[in-house]
Amino acid sequence: MIVQLITSFIASATFCILFNTPKRMLFQCGLAGMLGWMVFLLLDPEWKSVVATFFATVVVGAVSQIFARSFKTPVIIFSVGGIIPLVPGGLAYDAMRRFIEDDYNTALEAAVQAFLLSGAIATGLVLSEVLGQMFRRGRK
Amino acid sequence: MNNAESGTTYEIIDLCLLAGKIMLQNGAETYRVEDTMTRMAASLGFPGAHSYVTPTVILFTTSRTEQPKLFRIAERTTDLQKVAEVNDISRRLSQRQITSAQARERLAQVDDAAHAYPVWLQIMAAAMAGGCFTMMFKGGFQDALPALLVSGLGYASATYLQRLVQIKFFAELTASFLIGLLAYLFVQAGIGKETDKIIIGSVMPLVPGLLITNAVRDLMAGHLISGLSKGAEAFLTAFAIGTGIGLVLSFVS
Numbered sequence: 001m002i003v004q005l006i007t008s009f010i011a012s013a014t015f016c017i018l019f020n021t022p023k024r025m026l027f028q029c030g031l032a033g034m035l036g037w038m039v040f041l042l043l044d045p046e047w048k049s050v051v052a053t054f055f056a057t058v059v060v061g062a063v064s065q066i067f068a069r070s071f072k073t074p075v076i077i078f079s080v081g082g083i084i085p086l087v088p089g090g091l092a093y094d095a096m097r098r099f100i101e102d103d104y105n106t107a108l109e110a111a112v113q114a115f116l117l118s119g120a121i122a123t124g125l126v127l128s129e130v131l132g133q134m135f136r137r138g139r140k
Numbered sequence: 141m142n143n144a145e146s147g148t149t150y151e152i153i154d155l156c157l158l159a160g161k162i163m164l165q166n167g168a169e170t171y172r173v174e175d176t177m178t179r180m181a182a183s184l185g186f187p188g189a190h191s192y193v194t195p196t197v198i199l200f201t202t203s204r205t206e207q208p209k210l211f212r213i214a215e216r217t218t219d220l221q222k223v224a225e226v227n228d229i230s231r232r233l234s235q236r237q238i239t240s241a242q243a244r245e246r247l248a249q250v251d252d253a254a255h256a257y258p259v260w261l262q263i264m265a266a267a268m269a270g271g272c273f274t275m276m277f278k279g280g281f282q283d284a285l286p287a288l289l290v291s292g293l294g295y296a297s298a299t300y301l302q303r304l305v306q307i308k309f310f311a312e313l314t315a316s317f318l319i320g321l322l323a324y325l326f327v328q329a330g331i332g333k334e335t336d337k338i339i340i341g342s343v344m345p346l347v348p349g350l351l352i353t354n355a356v357r358d359l360m361a362g363h364l365i366s367g368l369s370k371g372a373e374a375f376l377t378a379f380a381i382g383t384g385i386g387l388v389l390s391f392v393s
Contacts, residue, residue: 004275018345019167019218019220076168076169077220083353087352089352090343090347093381095378095382096386115352119356
């Protein structure tokens, strides 16, 4: 578990270098990614991975909103770094590889799974954004 | 605000288009680009401005009498630093902290700025990310080490090839072919155990996971054209990577 957390932290932070995130934000991006991956790992054995991904993304979204407000930068900087470990890139690749190997059943399964996972991530991000807006309006 | 202070209508349109162009080229969400452009126009005295943004084109009009202006976007990368800076400029502009002339100057600087991290650091970062992803996908240390090398080389070749040929599909296909080949060779040489784990970690820096998620998000927000075209772009990249790896696997098995 600890190894997983450390690697997800490094993976998110280094990915943000590829996306040219400002230097002083790299640590926070890694933190967001680590939190998301932690939630995912905790929920994955009990629920389906789509549900786990959804909740992990909500957490990432909430953390990004908080970071964005306290560091006065757009939310996208943190949310992009945060969802990197959750994004179904591996599955998308796997689906394509199976298609090329003529293994259509497994390929379709992986493709649908990848699509559902990205749907879950998108829904999670939108939900956390909406919740953030409601929270702010409620306080005013 | 009077015209002498903020410039002619054309200058304002150009200013908004430049901001939109920078944001869209560097990976901002479609709705954020539209929002920023109309807000900037509103703060410069055009409250009724409209913009229509897709991944390849920006349409912008300030009023009913003025002709809409079009801007074509040819290449897209992800550079969050620039998105953040344009955001900052537009916020300051609408709070009247800077004039439109200053905003134009700063936008031009942002547009010309190079990637903040040198290429070698990016390659190192891709290598680290690849190694870490192999660990996260339940590979062991013996797989993470070759994945580190393979993903670094893969990313380096992808960047280099893209500069050389300008066709993203070809660069991605060749890079993933190289990744597959190297992973296979490493396992054959006894460094690393599972080819699959090494490959899956190493292709992560190339894979369009973020694009897929953004596509779904655009679709949900009602930006149907943006969503579909981003989805098509993501599909092409996944197809390129799958083909590259598939080629290697069909040779060796």
